[in-house]
Amino acid sequence: MMDVNERRRTAFGWECICIYLNLTLYITAIAFTVVPAVAKAELVISAKSFEVTSESAYVIATATLIHSGTKVLLTKYGAALSDYTGRKPMICVTILFYIISRLILLTATTKASFYLVALIWGLCDVTFPVSQAWLCDLLALDSRGQAFGLLIGIGFGIGFSIGLPMGAFISQEYGPDTAIWVSLIIAVIYFVYMLLLPIPDLLGVKSPDKQRSVPASGKAFLKEHHPLSFLPILHKGAGSVFDWYSYIPLQLCARNLQSNLLLYLQATVQVTQLQAGVILMLLGVGVAIFAPVLLRTFLERGLFTWCIIIEIVAYILLSLVGAFSTHGVQTALLYISLTLIVIGSVAGSALTALITAQYSSDMLGEVLGISSQIQESATVLVYPAGLLLAYTIEKNSFDYSGIIWWFSVIFLSASAAFQIQGNSFNEVMYLVWRTESSKTDGGDNNNRNNDRDGLSASSNSTHGSNPDNYVENPLSDSISLSITSSRNPPI
DSSP: OOOGGGGOBOTTSHHHHHHHHHHHHHHHHHHTTHHHHHHHHHHHHHSSTTOOOHHHHHHHHHHHHHHHHHHHHHHHHHHHHHHHHOHHHHHHHHHHHHHHHHHHHHTOOSHHHHHHHHHHHHHSOOHHHHHHHHHHHHBOHHHHHHHHHHHHHHHHHHHHHHHHHHHHHHHHHHOHHHHHHHHHHHHHHHHHHHHHOOOOOTTSTTOTTOOSOOOSSHHHHHHHTOGGGHHHHHTTSSSOTHHHHHHHHHHHHHHHHHHHHHHHHHHHHOOOHHHHHHHHHHHHHHHHHHHHHHHHHBOHHHHHHHHHHHHHHHHHHHHTGGGOOOHHHHHHHHHHHHHHHHHHTHHHHHHHHHHHTTSOGGGHHHHHHHHHHHHHHHHHHTHHHHHHHHHHHHTTOGGGTTHHHHHHHHHHHHHHHHHHHHSOHHHHHOOOBHHHHHHHTTTOHHHHHHHHHHHHHHHHHHHOSOGGGGGGOHHHHHHHHHHHTSSSOOO
16 A cells, blocks of 8 residues: 555645646636626627626526536535546546537527526536645645645636636627637647646545445445535544534635626726726736745634634725725725735635545545535525625616625624634634744644544554544544644644
């Protein structure tokens, strides 16, 4: 069996960089069609590209609901399947479904066709959780937060930087269909890149150190990983379940922003396609700058809390944009709030690192599939916020459109409350330097983290083939708790 320590890399190793590039290509392809897809929907519905109407807002919100609802039901299957087949095959399948959906988008002429695009794309869209799981396969626990920050920062930062403004520019100058064709070309390049990628799948079916048995049949797999099977898994982690409870409202906040920001900008500031692309690009670039730096500098628990506080302030400011008629004031509030949102968004990577530290490597595809399932469930749940925004557009009453961002303030407050409930106040509120932690631990933090999977394997050999037995090992539990810092006093 392959020794765990032998397969551990750093977050800046070439294999991890290849995974960052994998997500970058995918996000670039998607970003190329964000503004063009909205423009085409508005062109089909109102016969004028990028002119927001209440009807087009309803259609866009509903298409988003269909895509996310499909992912709620199916994402866990795709991500969990990567624990058995390996990470690369599931990412390749995702690319194929994306290509099919964009080919349909090119020929879309009715509302129903936009709903079909959303449905097909949602059938298998697991690149992000599977990429996260792939990083977890390669990295020690104390490197995951930084790797997640780099994955999101590089993937979304570069992807948005290239795809959003270029897609918006091409759509504005040459039409939405041209931008969609470019995204298809990028997707084909991405597919070839994945086929040639030399990184090994440590948890594939043929892996020599595989701990989980392959289900006897497809029916057994579907039964084991049905959409509601996530409930017991939330309590199987070696750390605090309150991390999961915090994750749910945090994703409600993030999905509220992703679903409604573009329409909100159109309605309140009357941005053009290119301006919208540039604004969204700046968000991506900001994440690329702040996420790796903050996650490399501070421990995740305290960093999470302070990022939440920053985000609360940001959404309060964003809610005021529509209440002012002066363009200068609107612009100032907009850029200040979006800058703070970028900094605060690091909370998601920090919390994901804390959650993944609670599980053995051969469960991480399924665990991160659950996180993606929660993300898409959040999109479904914030659907009424999109309808509210569409209503304000219909009534031409933008003074109250900022109400949707107060939902985000409530979600963030709930997320912070769960962290305080599950951990000591000092642990949650103290912002601890990562270098200080290393000095206090005597430099052996990484060794303890790397032993996590070794103990899991030892537990399996002692207690049988049940992958959950590692939680029952008291030594494994004590190490896991020290890793996640869920019960240790702050340094």
